[in-house]
Amino acid sequence: MYISTVLRWFIYWWFRFVVPKLVVVTGGVMSGVGKGVVVASIGRILRARGLSVNAVKIDPYINVDAGTMNPYAHGEVFVTYDGGETDLDLGHYERFLDVELPRRNNITSGQIYFSVIEKERRGDYLGQTVQLIPHVTDEIKRRVTEAAGGYDVTLVEIGGTVGDYEQLPFLEAVRQLRLEMGEDVVFIHVAWVPLLRVTNEFKTKPLQHSVAELRRYGIQPDAVVVRSEKPIDAGAVKKIALFAHVPQYAIFNSYDVDTTYRVPLILEQQGMGDFLVRRLRLASREPSYREWEEFLSKLSAPRYRAVVGMCGKYVELPDAYLSIVEALKHAGAALDVKPELVWINSVEVEKDPDRLGKLGLDAMVVLPGFGKRGTEGMIECVRHARVEKIPFLGICFGMQLAVVEFARNVLGLREANSTELDPETPHPVVHLAPEQKEVDVLGGSMILGNREVEIVPGTLAASLYGTNATVERHRHRYEINLSYLPKLSEAGLVVSGWRRDVRRVEIIELPGHPYFIATQFHPEFRSRPAKPRPVFLGLLKAALTSRR
Template sequence: MVPKLIIVTGGVLSGVGKGVVVASIGRILRAREISVNAIKIDPYINVDAGTMNPYAHGEVFVTYDGGETDLDLGHYERFLDVELSKKNNITSGQIYLSVIEKERRGEYLGQTVQLIPHVTDEIKRRIIEASGGYDVTLVEIGGTVGDYEQLPFLEAVRQLRLELGDDVIFIHVALVPFLKTTGEFKTKPLQHSVAELRRYGIQPDAVVVRSEKPIDANSVKKIALFAHVPPHAIFNSYDVDTIYRVPLILEQQGMGDFLVKRLRLASKEPDHKKWEEFISKLTSPRYKVSVGMCGKYVELPDAYLSIIEALKHAGATLDTKPELVWINSVEVEKNPDMLYKLNIDAMVVLPGFGKRGTEGMIECVKYARVEKIPFLGICFGMQLAVVEFARNVLGLREANSTELDPETPHPVVHLAPEQREVNVMGGSMILGDREVEIMPNTLAASIYNTSVTTERHRHRYEVNLSYLPKLIEAGLVVSGWRKDVRRVEIIELPRHPYFIATQFHPEFKSRPTRPRPVFLGLLKAALENR
């Protein structure tokens, strides 16, 4: 089956919400029972996002098959309610590595290997491969038109339009700023980015204008004239109270009808009822709870984007707004007493790597345990919860993770056995889906209401099983085990309103209308325990 492709490009500047627009278009099509897939192209030379600093690129989103990808894939999964593969994130690093490996194997024997056709052919091959089996595939090209690193991808999609004809359309997303000094929208940046796109042989079929507020008719007229796009194909994604409202805004402007007609799609009447109900609960909650978010990257909430969204999903289900209180663990190290002034209803100790700020995170665990504050620890947060318990309940004062102190006399957390011979950084952690067996008569069993769950992982370190008998004797409960090998996946504490921590990352499988149990349980406990 020839795939139908919607290629989305961006102009003027990055970070204006192109990924949300792509996800919203996907949601609009899904509401018509059209099967939709989405691909994110990142032009950087890294093979994947796994080795990047969160300050540079936000969170690393993990796919079911172990891909370490751009955070936009999280938006796609949440809006489209699908599970995407590592194949859905294409980088320049992957493309060049593949081409060079083929050259070394002799697959291009006798040829001069060049950007065109060899690199562009590899890009096209990967897009087509990842598009198989879907009615429509959205392809977001990261960055902005005019970036040098983006050029091979623009050339590749230009060729796809030539080869696949009307089954490929282009949508350009660009900012139209509102100049307060003159009280008018300025369309020139968008005009110039479309002109740059044309220079590479691509004429957009539609334009999505990003703006602070709805643009006026005069601006639409200007854009239509200079971008050579009819007014009915100009859409406006303006700032709203929640990103989940964007599909409804674009739908109201006719985006769905435009795409169905332009791509000749078999479509049912759109049904956004459940989505609308979710937004209503999300934006007009009856209750509020204060959730402490303890971590080391709190200056950049995008580092924890999926956790933030997972809390919103759980909150909407409970008619409750989780008000996030960001707690810098480095500051807690300097002044642990600051925690007692926050007046929080729940505590989340967040994922992370490295030693900086970890003693502050341990203090946050201790505060939640001692003060009976509903608590959730995720991945690194679970490991530090074990360290805190070993130190302050079991009495092993120097207990630690070997990641943080290789010489600790009590390594209650240590490197997983299969990680000991690993000598490369990228793509080498315990990654992707693993089955987790949940123990009966535990908090985990009561919130999951099942004996087995599948969850996504991203870690190297784990609880040291040799310390487990002592930890259990002191009151720690292991309520979840990895099914394929004996590894601790969930811990909890009895005689506490809600104290649970997971080695896996539950946030990656949270959906707007299907929140994950540990987040739902946390907010329920916070409401009841206030």
């Protein structure tokens, strides 16, 4: 009798505190409604209560990952510490949760089908007819639950809009998880409620239809997050509760604000944290937002401003550089300065280089990218910053083009270039990395993820980092050609950072310039609201100095 009682209690506590608890977030009405920010904000709310939180993004596209997608189609490719090329929402998760997520936390249809087909070819399903249910859905469930292991709560965002055909296997998989895990799975639906300007009335019908569509797949949301232009009124809440079959206390509102970093506090004030703790039976402490609120206060009311030119080829879509924009915000908050971004289309610079002198820039960032289009304009942006003594930061491709500019205009090698842009250049100051020469596939084959970087003592980089080494994330195929390094160094270019595992240039700088530094790595991916990266801090400090 005693043993059976102990066993029952063990099973009870196992399912209460050890079995993964999932918060599944879906979106309705339209894409781009802000699910990623809502998921990241929920994660921040739970983290503020001392809980360990993980976040998974599901993308229904057939691409295996985001690495081969045009930035115009999908925004920034976010790189994880272990070399995953993922959806930009993982960047939101990392910044809000202050964690480093692995590549497995971005699940795509391509990965799922690829894995199922591999298993079929291997004979894992020998004798079976391989079908969407159960084989594809089982693979989805396996990946989600594996990612959730070891955390108090795992947030699962299903990309796209309810009603998209490509979402169906994922919705079916999470429906099954709810059946299997019961109350340890919570469904939250995020949907847009438009404001009809003519009558100044919120129209909830689109949200009602998206919930009805979700129910058609066997999922009843436990909570609804209404996305809206401004706070919704009590009448809209009452109507949503009635037609979505969700209690009024489980309806939350994420309205437009000056910064997405304010969303966790808005949802907290509305009771989101208490709702989830109660609904998932979580043991947690009182929430603490002291550091977050300090960051917000600095972000919202800065004393200074700095005009920062952002030179690149995808500037019509700032999401293509989302992590860099956020990294500048983090650095700005730490320095009590607002970086006012001026987007510079490098293609337009090629047509009218003189326009750069009319922008009143305090700093210049030459952004990452690939391909030949607009690169001469980016090189002109480097030249302008170097000659006019404007504080400068080049990132990845920006560093490579900074070396090309220096070789052309300081060394006098007028035809210097990268072999990516001109395979026949007589002066390949930037060339393909040796390990990339045998690569015959494009997806997931670049130099990716974290690498250790040694910093040369006595340099600007050393003064910024305050240490002799750092770890940074990478995403590139081309690099500085070391055979040109003696000439470049003799002309004044300083290499201040080297990769630790192989001899590769990671940081360059120009002494005698107010601030001229460029990195082969992507410092933006490791920036956090309370932990800005040194090169961004240095850029804005120099911008303030030059402004004064």
